[in-house]
Amino acid sequence: MAKEKVQNLLVITFEKKKTGRPNIPWEIIKLIRRVAKENKIWGATKLHGLLLKLGHTICERTVSKYIPKPPPNTKKRISWKEFYLLHADAMIVSDTFTAYSSNFKEIFRVVFFLHLGSRQVLHFDIHTNPTTKWMRKVLKFAIRKQKQAGKKFHYFLSDNDSVFGKRFTKYLIRFGIKHKKTSFHSPWQNCYAERWIKTCRNEFLDFFIPLNQFHLEKKLEEFIHFYNHHRTHLALNKDSPIPSPVFIRPPDGSKKLVSTPVLGGLYHIYSYKKVA
CATH class of the missing domain: 3.30.420.10 (Ribonuclease H-like superfamily/Ribonuclease H)
Structure with missing residues (x-):
């Protein structure tokens, strides 16, 4: 009994207490990375302001920690795709x-x-x-x-x-x-x-x-x-470069589908015409 009391006393005495700020929830980290990806030109200050507007009370240093570091040459920030x-x-x-x-x-x-x-x-x-x-x-x-x-x-x-x-x-x-x-x-x-x-x-x-x-x-x-x-x-969105008309299919069979060959029949153009 005395041995157990001594062990409990040692655990209480030397137990490491967690200090510092609490861990950031994973959902917040994902949100920080998302807004940073969607607003690549912005730095930590503007992103922090955006997150405050969204109702997340975190500090700017936390935002800076989880966003990607900007490239050394700012002229190369925009990719070819962008x-x-x-x-x-x-x-x-x-x-x-x-x-x-x-x-x-x-x-x-x-x-x-x-x-x-x-x-x-x-x-x-x-x-x-x-x-x-x-x-x-x-x-x-x-x-x-x-x-x-x-x-x-x-x-x-x-x-x-x-x-x-x-x-x-x-x-x-x-x-x-x-x-x-x-x-x-x-x-x-x-x-x-x-x-x-x-x-x-x-x-x-x-x-x-x-x-x-x-x-x-x-x-x-x-x-x-x-x-x-x-x-x-x-x-x-499955349209042509010069927008083409979208036909309404006749429900009563009063019109028939007519095809016009292109390039000797390699392709065809379709339209509806009235049945004679």
Whole structure:
């Protein structure tokens, strides 16, 4: 009995008492990280003020402890994805790709201009030996079509191809357009243009052999018209770049579904017409 009393006395005497502030609940930590992720430009002071507005009485040092540390170079805070999202409605992306004639004797270079916000292909052109002078001419048509479509155009994004060189940049400045170039060997920075090239190859060029440049121009124009007006996009809530009408299915069978072939039947456009 005396031994147990001695043990209890030792436990009470030497038991470590927890000191300092209480632990922050995990839910609060997750909330701090969430608002920091959703407001990347803000520091601990502004985030702390936001959390106070949300009814959480925590100190600023706690907020500072759980938010990610800012990068040393503040100019690199905004990622490429965020840059795209911020300027999508005022940006044109462009790139070139090659296509071959049926006898493989001609190599065609195709250039296109894609409005990032709407995913609409504004203009394209084809040449066997593209130059900066030719690119400037093509750009004029793209700007004209951009104005007709009512699209803003303040940024032009391209890779480091020679046709997008210094003279082309100076030409853009005359129109009040800023030329942004990707880093060398970084095609992912122009991902939307690269994705359109993949779409064009997978959904058009893989099923088509151009006989000559005129043949390629006509068929590519037909595909781009279909792409802009009828092909649905997940990023556009399954609408087309130029919004297409949504038909109401006739309940009484008074109308029938009619299909119109595109590109020789590779695709079809659908509509309802009254039954005769």
